[in-house]
Amino acid sequence: MTFEELQIDDKLLEAISYMRFEKASPIQEQAIPLALQGNDLLACAQTGTGKTATFLIPILQDLVKNGSHGFTSLIIVPTRELAIQIDQELQGFSYFTDTTSKAVYGGDKGADWDSQKNAFTEGTNVIIATPGRLMAHLRLGYVSMKNLRHLVLDEADRMLDMGFIDDIRQILSYVPQKRQTMLFSATMAPEIQKLAQTILHEPKIVSIAIAKPAEGVKQSAYMAYPHQKVDLITHILEQNPDYDSIIIFTSTKKNIHSIVSAIKKKIRNVTIDGISSDFEQAEREEVLLRFRAKQTRILVATDVLSRGIDIKGINLVINFDVPRDAADYVHRVGRTARADAKGEAITFISDVDVPKFHKIEHLIERSIDKIPLPQELGEAPEWKEYQPKPKRHFNHSHHANKNNGGKKRFFYKKKNNEGKTPSGKTE
Ligand code: AMP
Numbered sequence: 001m002t003f004e005e006l007q008i009d010d011k012l013l014e015a016i017s018y019m020r021f022e023k024a025s026p027i028q029e030q031a032i033p034l035a036l037q038g039n040d041l042l043a044c045a046q047t048g049t050g051k052t053a054t055f056l057i058p059i060l061q062d063l064v065k066n067g068s069h070g071f072t073s074l075i076i077v078p079t080r081e082l083a084i085q086i087d088q089e090l091q092g093f094s095y096f097t098d099t100t101s102k103a104v105y106g107g108d109k110g111a112d113w114d115s116q117k118n119a120f121t122e123g124t125n126v127i128i129a130t131p132g133r134l135m136a137h138l139r140l141g142y143v144s145m146k147n148l149r150h151l152v153l154d155e156a157d158r159m160l161d162m163g164f165i166d167d168i169r170q171i172l173s174y175v176p177q178k179r180q181t182m183l184f185s186a187t188m189a190p191e192i193q194k195l196a197q198t199i200l201h202e203p204k205i206v207s208i209a210i211a212k213p214a215e216g217v218k219q220s221a222y223m224a225y226p227h228q229k230v231d232l233i234t235h236i237l238e239q240n241p242d243y244d245s246i247i248i249f250t251s252t253k254k255n256i257h258s259i260v261s262a263i264k265k266k267i268r269n270v271t272i273d274g275i276s277s278d279f280e281q282a283e284r285e286e287v288l289l290r291f292r293a294k295q296t297r298i299l300v301a302t303d304v305l306s307r308g309i310d311i312k313g314i315n316l317v318i319n320f321d322v323p324r325d326a327a328d329y330v331h332r333v334g335r336t337a338r339a340d341a342k343g344e345a346i347t348f349i350s351d352v353d354v355p356k357f358h359k360i361e362h363l364i365e366r367s368i369d370k371i372p373l374p375q376e377l378g379e380a381p382e383w384k385e386y387q388p389k390p391k392r393h394f395n396h397s398h399h400a401n402k403n404n405g406g407k408k409r410f411f412y413k414k415k416n417n418e419g420k421t422p423s424g425k426t427e
Contacts, residue, residue, distance in 0.1 A: 006024070014096055015095045015096055018092070027054050027206060041181075042204070044206070046330055052154075055152045056089060059152075070146075074127050075126065076153050077128060085310055100126070102128070120143045151175055152182045157186055217344065218344045219347075225351070237267065245311070246299070247299050247314055247332075248301070249301055249321075271297045273299055277304045292312075319348060320348055330363070351381035354384055
């Protein structure tokens with residue numbers, strides 16, 4: 001489907017063509033016409049599918065067609081990087097329109113507070129905000145939502161995982177009842193469905209390739225003990241000298257520095273940076289800028305970067321460890337092969353990570369090739385095929401069983417947090 005077929009304003013079509021979007025992606029094709037009719041939307045789509053344009057285009061069309069007076073549209077997102085990125089994409093789409101926008105997020109030592117406050121008091125049309133910072137502004141009383149007609153919750157699953165549910169509930173109490181609401185999530189866990197029921201009105205449901213990496217990603221894995229991993233990276237880089245943009249993901253912030261310095265020691269003249277939520281905002285932006293500009297070949301990152309962040313031309317994602325949450329695997333791997341390009345993802349699995357990797361293979365409904373470790377790196381841990389156990393009605397993903405010496409048995413089952421907040425507290 002072409003964007004012309006969507007019958008949207010010429011000003012938007014022109015911007016879309018400048019952005020070199022030729023054909024609508026599957027989620028855009030399915031969801032944009034529904035949203036243009038004013039429906040609420042519940043969309044299950046991972047990043048990399050074109051979900052951002054899916055909510056931005058209908059919002060902008062409504063603003064162009066029906067006028068944009070004051071603060072009309074609120075987009076709530078889990079991270080500041082995603083807020084900035086959505087704002088940039090919005091600036092592209094709205095280039096030929098009068099729409100104004102602002103990304104509102106915390107963590108920059110307050111320097112930007114006044115300009116954020118001005119955005120609210122001066123009636124900026126579209127605000128893309130992280131929940132905590134938005135609540136901080138709302139509490140001070142100068143934010144008027146009386147003109148608000150669009151509400152988007154992007155990466156809702158991530159926001160719940162990050163413990164933002166209370167902030168979101170409070171924000172909802174400020175938002176007018178009559179509005180169009182669009183909720184985007186990579187997974188449809190029970191808590192997301194519960195949230196959807198409370199905030200959406202007769203939503204149209206659109207689901208695109210639930211939690212599977214894009215087709216263009218070549219996925220493989222090595223069994224490797226922690227002490228073998230840096231040498232393994234050196235080996236992979238030697239084999240792929242053409243890869244000029246590589247992300248190494250690790251679940252642990254404190255690993256970042258040691259990975260960066262170990263690689264610097266092993267590979268002469270390598271350009272490498274680390275990034276995590278511990279870094280100052282300005283530092284994070286600078287590191288990302290260098291990486292985007294391909295001045296840095298390797299970026300070592302925590303999962304802060306795995307969601308939503310769109311950097312073109314990443315050839316390789318290395319999972320230094322297996323992510324705790326299977327959905328994070330999909331997000332990490334989704335950093336490569338964006339929008340139809342080709343890319344590669346390699347995961348290092350240590351002995352203790354085998355059950356977690358089984359869970360990932362189950363989620364993505366395929367097994368990943370395990371490449372033998374190069375001989376000079378020594379003996380690798382053993383990959384154990386999963387033997388399904390009979391299901392029980394109460395099964396959980398990890399279940400300590402009295403009869404097996406307290407060892408954790410592994411069951412395939414989606415995380416069941418019903419009735420619990422992300423922090424594990426019962427509601
Ligand atoms: P998203 O899933 O919104 O993060 O989008 C992933 C990437 O695909 C971004 O770089 C978008 O600019 C790009 N993109 C989204 N829709 C299209 C499209 N219809 N044609 C080409 N690129 C697109």
